[in-house]
Amino acid sequence: MNQQIPALEVSDVVVRFGAVKALDGVSFSVEPGTVHSIIGPNGAGKSTMLNVLSGVYRPKSGSVRLGNQDLVGLRADRITKLGMARAFQNLALSGEQSVEENLMLGRHSLTRTGFIAAGLGLPSARNEERRHRGRVREIAEFLDLTEQLDGPVGELSYGGQKRVEIARALAMEPKVLLLDEPVAGMNAGEKRYISSLIAEIARSLSITVILVEHDMEMVMSISDRVTVLDFGRRISDGTPAEVQNDPAVIGVYLGTPSEKAS
Numbered sequence: 001m002n003q004q005i006p007a008l009e010v011s012d013v014v015v016r017f018g019a020v021k022a023l024d025g026v027s028f029s030v031e032p033g034t035v036h037s038i039i040g041p042n043g044a045g046k047s048t049m050l051n052v053l054s055g056v057y058r059p060k061s062g063s064v065r066l067g068n069q070d071l072v073g074l075r076a077d078r079i080t081k082l083g084m085a086r087a088f089q090n091l092a093l094s095g096e097q098s099v100e101e102n103l104m105l106g107r108h109s110l111t112r113t114g115f116i117a118a119g120l121g122l123p124s125a126r127n128e129e130r131r132h133r134g135r136v137r138e139i140a141e142f143l144d145l146t147e148q149l150d151g152p153v154g155e156l157s158y159g160g161q162k163r164v165e166i167a168r169a170l171a172m173e174p175k176v177l178l179l180d181e182p183v184a185g186m187n188a189g190e191k192r193y194i195s196s197l198i199a200e201i202a203r204s205l206s207i208t209v210i211l212v213e214h215d216m217e218m219v220m221s222i223s224d225r226v227t228v229l230d231f232g233r234r235i236s237d238g239t240p241a242e243v244q245n246d247p248a249v250i251g252v253y254l255g256t257p258s259e260k261a262s
């Protein structure tokens, strides 16, 4: 899907909310085309980090580099165009619209002819739309959504809607996919399915996946590397085996219940 996948380099990121240091000098590197998870107890700073990566929050200091580009200070829509796509807790899906239309919405940032040409029904716009619909069908196939394309999103199961959210993020042709608790509220079968899908997105499509997730079984089974946060600080970083055996992690995180109530 992407010819050149840049590495992601997060350096010394600091975010403060009043007296709270939500991120206190956090650094980590993500190899292209890998699954990199960010874990930690409630309030550790995981969501704040996703918000920094996607440009929702501007850190007080530090940098986020995608290849040669520093993303800090860029607007969220510019960051999306540079290849960061976020699924979940992002834009709500439009339940009455079809799966296909929801995926087409994901491609709007990629359209060249724009809405005016499209509205006028110009041939260039029609060709472009055909191309985008073709790509949407490919993405739907990858996510096993072909048969659901024409039906309204609102009628899909919970797991199905989650798949549409991933599909819509993929429709943006990202270099990096940000996933915020993709299996929260799912049953075991759905979790297994989404886990294999995420691994496949990294391996087959060579898209870098940044995963924030409380489900430790999933995290440890699909991640290439894991960064562990606690009170805004990085307390561990390594392969799943390394972090699982790190006394700092065992003491601070894995010793406590890993499933949050919400």
Ligand SMILES: Nc1ncnc2c1ncn2[C@@H]1O[C@H](COP(=O)(O)OP(=O)(O)OP(=O)(O)O)[C@@H](O)[C@H]1O
Pocket (backbone or CB within 6 Å): 017, 020, 021, 022, 040, 041, 042, 043, 044, 045, 046, 047, 048, 049, 260
């Ligand atoms: N908008 C905000 N205003 C004030 N404080 C905030 C804000 N967002 C986060 N915080 C605080 O920053 C810290 C980190 O929060 P964050 O939501 O990033 O943690 P988290 O690891 O995602 O937690 P959870 O697992 O519960 O989602 C917490 O102390 C939180 O209360």
